[in-house]
Amino acid sequence: MKKASIEKEGNEIVWKGEEDLKYYNDLFEPKYIEYTSTYYKEHASTWFSKQSTPEYVMTALAAFKHEEDKILKFLDKATLEKLNCRLVEEIIKQYDKKLTDKENT
Numbered sequence: 001m002k003k004a005s006i007e008k009e010g011n012e013i014v015w016k017g018e019e020d021l022k023y024y025n026d027l028f029e030p031k032y033i034e035y036t037s038t039y040y041k042e043h044a045s046t047w048f049s050k051q052s053t054p055e056y057v058m059t060a061l062a063a064f065k066h067e068e069d070k071i072l073k074f075l076d077k078a079t080l081e082k083l084n085c086r087l088v089e090e091i092i093k094q095y096d097k098k099l100t101d102k103e104n105t
């Protein structure tokens with residue numbers, strides 16, 4: 001934050017000031033998205049080899065929900081859409097045809 005100050009509001013102490021997301025956008029967010037995508041790319045491969053299509057879909061949905069909860073609690077909300085685009089590529093698009101062709105599903 002620029003021009004930051006710490007103020008007391010009721011029983012809470014809060015940061016006040018102008019947001020400055022330059023470091024977040026330039027340094028943190030790209031690495032976060034890259035590392036998270038790599039993590040799920042590796043896990044999606046394991047999920048695909050060990051799970052049926054319905055199980056894979058449920059695991060993928062749980063992964064999306066987990067990341068959404070984490071971002072909404074700790075990070076800038078704009079990161080969610082950017083990460084979801086990458087996760088769709090790594091978890092869904094890489095396996096969509098293979099999942100529909102998988103035996104016993």
